[in-house]
Amino acid sequence: MSNASHLTLDLNAPCMSTGHLVVAKGADCEALSLPVFCLNKGEGPRLLITGGNHGNELEGPIVSRRLVEWLPEAQTCGRVIIVPEINPLAVQAWTRNTPVDGKNLNREFPGRADGSVTERIADAVSRLLVPMADTVFDLHSFGPQWEFPPSVVTHPIANAALMAKTVKMAEAFKFPMTLIWEHDDTPGMFDTFVHNQGKVFICAELGGGAVGSEVLSIYEAGVRNALIALGLIEEEAECPTFRQRKSSQTFETLLSDRLKSPAPGIFEPRCSVLDEVKPGDLIGVLHPMESLSAGSIDIRAPAGSVVCAVKSARYMEVDEAVAMLARPLER
Amino acid sequence: MSNASHLTLDLNAPCMSTGHLVVAKGADCEALSLPVFCLNKGEGPRLLITGGNHGNELEGPIVSRRLVEWLPEAQTCGRVIIVPEINPLAVQAWTRNTPVDGKNLNREFPGRADGSVTERIADAVSRLLVPMADTVFDLHSFGPQWEFPPSVVTHPIANAALMAKTVKMAEAFKFPMTLIWEHDDTPGMFDTFVHNQGKVFICAELGGGAVGSEVLSIYEAGVRNALIALGLIEEEAECPTFRQRKSSQTFETLLSDRLKSPAPGIFEPRCSVLDEVKPGDLIGVLHPMESLSAGSIDIRAPAGSVVCAVKSARYMEVDEAVAMLARPLER
Numbered sequence: 091m092s093n094a095s096h097l098t099l100d101l102n103a104p105c106m107s108t109g110h111l112v113v114a115k116g117a118d119c120e121a122l123s124l125p126v127f128c129l130n131k132g133e134g135p136r137l138l139i140t141g142g143n144h145g146n147e148l149e150g151p152i153v154s155r156r157l158v159e160w161l162p163e164a165q166t167c168g169r170v171i172i173v174p175e176i177n178p179l180a181v182q183a184w185t186r187n188t189p190v191d192g193k194n195l196n197r198e199f200p201g202r203a204d205g206s207v208t209e210r211i212a213d214a215v216s217r218l219l220v221p222m223a224d225t226v227f228d229l230h231s232f233g234p235q236w237e238f239p240p241s242v243v244t245h246p247i248a249n250a251a252l253m254a255k256t257v258k259m260a261e262a263f264k265f266p267m268t269l270i271w272e273h274d275d276t277p278g279m280f281d282t283f284v285h286n287q288g289k290v291f292i293c294a295e296l297g298g299g300a301v302g303s304e305v306l307s308i309y310e311a312g313v314r315n316a317l318i319a320l321g322l323i324e325e326e327a328e329c330p331t332f333r334q335r336k337s338s339q340t341f342e343t344l345l346s347d348r349l350k351s352p353a354p355g356i357f358e359p360r361c362s363v364l365d366e367v368k369p370g371d372l373i374g375v376l377h378p379m380e381s382l383s384a385g386s387i388d389i390r391a392p393a394g395s396v397v398c399a400v401k402s403a404r405y406m407e408v409d410e411a412v413a414m415l416a417r418p419l420e421r
Numbered sequence: 422m423s424n425a426s427h428l429t430l431d432l433n434a435p436c437m438s439t440g441h442l443v444v445a446k447g448a449d450c451e452a453l454s455l456p457v458f459c460l461n462k463g464e465g466p467r468l469l470i471t472g473g474n475h476g477n478e479l480e481g482p483i484v485s486r487r488l489v490e491w492l493p494e495a496q497t498c499g500r501v502i503i504v505p506e507i508n509p510l511a512v513q514a515w516t517r518n519t520p521v522d523g524k525n526l527n528r529e530f531p532g533r534a535d536g537s538v539t540e541r542i543a544d545a546v547s548r549l550l551v552p553m554a555d556t557v558f559d560l561h562s563f564g565p566q567w568e569f570p571p572s573v574v575t576h577p578i579a580n581a582a583l584m585a586k587t588v589k590m591a592e593a594f595k596f597p598m599t600l601i602w603e604h605d606d607t608p609g610m611f612d613t614f615v616h617n618q619g620k621v622f623i624c625a626e627l628g629g630g631a632v633g634s635e636v637l638s639i640y641e642a643g644v645r646n647a648l649i650a651l652g653l654i655e656e657e658a659e660c661p662t663f664r665q666r667k668s669s670q671t672f673e674t675l676l677s678d679r680l681k682s683p684a685p686g687i688f689e690p691r692c693s694v695l696d697e698v699k700p701g702d703l704i705g706v707l708h709p710m711e712s713l714s715a716g717s718i719d720i721r722a723p724a725g726s727v728v729c730a731v732k733s734a735r736y737m738e739v740d741e742a743v744a745m746l747a748r749p750l751e752r
Contacts, residue, residue, distance in 0.1 A: 108713040125713040148734040152689045155708050175710060181687070182736045234565045234733070237631050257563065300568045300630030303690045356512070357481045359634045377486050379506060382456040383438045386486065400690035402565070403479040403632035405513045 093201065095214035100223050101128050101171060106162050111173060113214045119190050119207050121325040122179070126219075127158045127172040134168025135320045138223035139313075140215070141173070143196050143280065144232060145180025145188075149296035150229025151223050153309045164323045171222060176215055179207065186233065197278040216283060224318065225259070225290045226281055227313065232298030236402045240308045240332060241267040241361045243295045247285050261340060262319030263312040264329045266346070266364060268340040269295075269398060270419055292316070299402065307333055333364075341416035343398055349413040352387050355379050359400045361413070367391040375414050391415060426534065426545035432459050432502060432553050437493050442504060444545045445560055446643050450685050453510070457550075458489045458503040459622045465499025466651045469545070469554035470644075472504070474526050474561060474611065476519075480627040481560025498625025502553060507546055508676045510538065511602050517564065528609040547614060556590070556621045558610055558644065561627030561642040570694045571639045571663060572598040574626045578616050590621050591639045592671060593650030594643040595660045595694060599671040600626075600729060601750055623647070630733065653751045664695075672747035674729055682737040685717050687709050692744070698722040703736065705731070722746060 099109030107128045115121040139157065141150025145380045154174035161170060174197065175181045183189045193208035199211025220226065232238035240258035247253040260268045284291035296309040311330040329336040351357060355378040361367065369391060376387040394416035406412065430440030438459050446452040451708065470483025485505035492501060506512045508528065514520045524539035532543025550692040551557065563569035573591035577582040591599045615622035641727040642661040649658045682688060686709040692698065698723060707718040726746035737743065 110712075123711070125710065127713045148687060148736070151687055151710070152708070152734055155687075155689075155713075173715070178710065181710070182711055211571050234631065237633050246481055276460070298631060299633075300565065301690070302568050302630075302731065306689065306734070352684075356479060356482055356486070358486070358637065361633070362634055377483070379456065379482070379509065379512070380454070381441075382458045382489055382505070383488075400633065402630075403483055404477075404515050405479070 102132050113210050130169045131165050131167050136169045136223045137225045139172045140176045141229040142181045146184050146205045146233050147231040149231045151175045156310050168322050171228045199278050199280045199283040201206030226284050227292045230295040231296050235402050236298035237363050238298035239266045241265050241294050241295045243269045243271050262316050264315045266332045270342045272344045277342045283341050342397045342417040342419045343416040347415040348408045348411045357406045357412045361397050365397045369393050435461050444541050461500045462496050467500045468556045470503045470524050470558045471507045472507030472560040473512045475517045477515050477564050478562040480562045482506045487641050499653050518571035529705045530611045530614040557615050558623045560625050562627040566733050568694050569629035570597045571628050572596050572626045574600045574602050574624050593647050595669045596643045597663045601673045603675045671750040673750045674747040678746040679742045681742045687700045688737045688743050692728050696728045700724050
């Protein structure tokens with residue numbers, strides 16, 4: 091067997107195959123075997139689905155496992171490759187970053203074949219899987235520290251045609267929120283690596299907080315909707331119910347829409363995601379905890395907007411993000 | 422100023438006072454100043470409310486802060502002492518245990534004046550605060566890794582009269598669930614230390630997962646109900662609405678009601694808290710992640726019961742608890 095990273099299955103074989111993406115061993119750890127599922131049903135779209143990029147976002151691995159159960163019967167054409175957990179070391183540790191080298195996999199693309207383990211994973215995914223697909227769904231979530239609605243998130247893309255195609259694909263999930271998210275330029279993201287090849291990259295951000303059965307069903311329904319839109323399965327798309335509502339909206343959030351902690355202390359959320367707020371409405375309260383005679387500080391909406399993310403109550407340092415606001419996308 | 426742990430306020434002073442419980446410095450860290458609020462309105466019940474015993478359970482500190490705002494006007498008699506965070510080191514680190522010495526404060530009572538910092542906190546609370554109260558509310562939650570309904574939990578108490586008094590007080594919160602919880606004998610719990618003095622100790626377990634505005638309001642309403650039952654405030658008690666229902670039930674859970682992970686892998690919850698289940702109903706699925714050809718393992722209810730706790734999806738080792746079942750208490 092090769093010492094270099096390699097696949098133990100032929101992604102061009104007809105029908106269903108399962109095997110592993112073996113990530114080469116290095117000085118820091120042994121070789122990793124990442125389970126891979128591949129289903130070829132002839133001509134058609136070529137899709138790669140990945141989960142477990144961050145190890146404390148378990149929605150992706152579970153939705154991936156569910157797909158593996160029903161896709162062999164449902165898929166009518168094209169190729170779907172599924173890797174439920176691309177960072178098993180982080181998943182097992184329930185940490186965002188890889189515990190072995192402390193690196194964030196989503197900041198290491200395209201990786202290095204002779205780097206530390208996180209770089210070797212990025213390299214194996216970039217070289218052996220991405221070339222086999224035209225579209226990538228990377229299944230994330232906002233993690234345990236945030237309240238966030240089931241969403242697809244995309245950063246603005248310079249290539250206007252690719253941006254339009256990406257937003258259309260994102261909206262096909264029919265999640266409660268599609269979010270165009272301005273962010274600081276961050277090198278090494280999986281998103282950017284795939285975009286730079288002119289391919290559609292979808293970052294699903296499947297909610298936050300505890301991962302329960304109800305949200306998992308919503309996430310699975312969203313991914314099914316996207317597979318229908320791609321033409322991989324022939325079913326009826328349906329907007330999933332979230333908090334007694336079936337609705338799907340596209341919003342835009344800018345760097346200036348992040349509300350930050352004005353002081354160290356405990357943040358108390360006073361709003362929920364998808365709440366519409368007027369200028370001056372209360373978003374949360376910051377409680378300095380050194381003394382009970384020190385007053386608490388109100389954090390208010392600077393403008394009319396919709397709440398797209400709220401931090402779960404916890405102790406915050408000054409200037410940590412406590413909420414994100416957004417406005418309906420103007421087209 | 423004394424080098425020993427001490428209070429900077431007189432808990433017998435009339436009306437409202439604020440100050441600190443100073444926990445003595447030791448070899449491992451400097452002295453800590455824990456904010457304390459005290460409100461004396463003459464004869465009546467003497468209550469101590471503590472939050473932040475575990476640092477990743479922020480519901481207690483926030484509900485405590487809210488009480489400080491409206492209690493001065495609402496309280497009509499007796500004495501209420503509030504310490505929003507008895508373990509500020511753990512709260513700031515968002516960890517269950519104290520980061521300095523790695524200890525779980527709720528396993529260190531009555532503590533030691535010359536011990537490590539967690540033992541010194543337990544000692545200061547035990548000696549300087551507990552004697553000033555007849556009833557203690559310690560505001561916990563199930564933390565970010567569980568789905569759990571707002572509840573008051575009590576372990577069985579050998580003293581039958583104290584047990585009856587405790588259950589009555591617990592039910593006065595009118596939370597969706599009151600839970601009598603059989604557990605392994607665990608030395609050093611705050612509960613046991615207070616029970617051994619014949620006093621009522623209430624452990625509120627204020628839900629799990631992300632801490633949002635809706636659950637915080639339920640928790641505050643429950644604590645207000647309990648203050649009404651104690652006779653400290655004169656208002657109408659009201660059962661809070663949880664998931665569109667106003668209901669309050671008392672359950673019992675035994676050691677044998679804990680369901681455990683049958684193998685290492687990712688646990689997927691398939692039920693929600695307060696779901697009624699029949700024998701054989703699906704509670705969750707365990708997905709071994711080494712290979713996609715290995716089958717997933719169903720975890721089923723062994724008997725008719727109600728789900729009282731479900732673990733959030735995450736990677737589990739074999740034999741870790743994934744859910745707790747319960748039955749209505751027979752009296």
